[in-house]
Amino acid sequence: MNSPAPNDREKVVSKLPGWLRKNLKVRAAQHGIEIQAAVEQGIRDWCNLASTTATIDTSGADSFSTFLPPGQWEDFRQTTTDRRVSLIQGLAQSVQLWIDANPAPDVARPEVTRRIVVCNQKGGVGKTAITAGLGEALAEDSNSLHPVRVAKALTKALRASEPQTADAAQDDDLLDIENLPGPGQRVLLVDFDPQCHLTNQLGATPLPMNGDSLTNHMAGDPKGDLRELIVSVDEDTFAGRLHLLPACHDAFLLDVRLSAVRAREAALERALAPLEGDYDVIIVDCPPSLGLSMDAAAYYGRRRDDERPGQSGALIVVQAEDSSADAYDLLTTQIDDLRGDLQVDIDYLGIVVNLYDSRRGYIATSSLQGWVDIKDPRVVGLIGDLKEQKEAVRVKQPLLSYAPKSQQAIGMRALAREVL
Template sequence: MSQRSDERIPGTGRDTAGAVGPTGRPVRDFPEPPELTEHGPARIIAMVNQKGGVGKTTSTINLGAALAELGRKVLLVDFDPQGALSAGLGANPHELELTVYNVMMDRSVDVWDVVQETEVEGVDLLPANIDLSAAEVQLVTEVAREQVLASALRKVEEHYDVIIIDCQPSLGLLTVNALTAAHGVIIPLIAEFFALRAVALLVDSIEKVQDRLNPRLQIDGVLATMFDSRTLHSREVMARIVDAFGEKVFDTVIKRTVKFPDATVAAEPILSFATAHQGAESYRQLARELISRGGAP
């Protein structure tokens, strides 16, 4: 079957003639990135939104798995005392003797003693549990309290290509630590009006960290999650998101599906749980888009 010259040719990045994606922009194809000949130093990405339930942990797990599929070595850092990321990768937060908390607060604990391999090839985990909640208070009296996580990650960043920090739903001192350690920020944003209203405060916090603590920090992108194209509400919110953030909005949009909670119960990424599902393909596209934007090597 012949292909019209104005249609997208897979792997070229060319716009598909006439096709418009959920963001209202022409659909683009993001090519497979070249293989890496060596690994490290890592680009560190903070997955941040002070609102809960927007898909931070789901996106951390699945973006990490998708980057690993592309040959990247990935470390996922659970930076939420609830330990959802750790549980989502098969660890039991209640049985962990050493976590990211110990790495940050006890100088005798080596980070490599805490990093765990996961069932996902190419993905390692720096786990957390409820102990991390104490760090918020204890860090107040620490010297250079905003830079404790950055110091902890310094020992491992040469070993990985990408480090993704799954932050708690808060703009407290832990999140400031994550932003200070990071090169980039991904903001998962559920396609609902209430979620959109809260983002202005987050962007203000990011700008303050840029000014005072981490000038290299940048917003890699805004990721629309739980999108339902059948509802006018979702489409209207998507238009508002694009108006507010412009090209910072990823072309990739994560649609609502029951497969994500099913994969969470199975403690594995959707990429292995339902490898051909649209949700898995969306995170593969997100990984390619992130690399094409320069957000990952």
């Protein structure tokens, strides 16, 4: 989070061990302050101590530069001389003093488990990729920095009326990237699609037809505890914060089985409610359908009495082409009918334009403009059609593990921060 020196600061150069420099960058980002401000405060506090603090291991220290108020570095040099420690040791102690005085903030947890329903009755728009990428981005480590596209990319995309090369588009996006701590959320991904795409893409195994499943729990015929079916996704990367409830092909029969269930709109909520206390966010990857299962998913995402607007609801995935607009109209009509019939509030969390490529010309750019013009719900994500997502699917790994610095991963993190 370094920035150019203002007129009232001067550049100073010393050394710090790499591990300490990394800890400083992370902690400063967690508190949303500039590194130079953190170092300035640390040096001031260290100089005001009655004596030096514990010795820091500075082996392997390499160049470190920052900007300090005029005169502070000279006063610091004099203090290190008086205390008979090296400049490098004094700076290391100062930085560690600031880190110790500013512990990592607690991860912000919602009072009510958020429920995000990723939907569109049109197949092939990439709902599964968005479900997985959003969940991965929300679950990333809050004590590590990850590249995020923090500025709005939509304006730039719309300005690009002429097709551009993929390299040029990526170079343009790099101007908007900042390294930020992950949200650190506890996330459950629910594969609600009988095709089991989410389950397969994340390297899990679909549940057997003769065993227990989410379908059985929704139909009122459970064969055990739903928790026993949940699997952890990539423990090395997400450290137990990201889980998956795999799908079973028996979900092809869900609409038929739901037709015999009382209050069938609440069937998904009855099944998942016992799990909610374990998670901050539950994301449901819906099937390309407008049947009873979609009613149950939309109802699950409704706003509850103790919940603020925009915390839970429907996230609609589309592409920048005409058939997505037709499917969007059908989906929103179904949700609006459900709102009226059951007298519930179902919020739209936004539109994600997926698999976008301005090189496809007028169809893509004009369609994107059409989505942006809707305003309510607004476009909250723009994800490019690049190779890394397809590669991650092929090797059955999470995108943010396989290609954490790719433009698609950076876009998923931007989407996560829009939805948070």
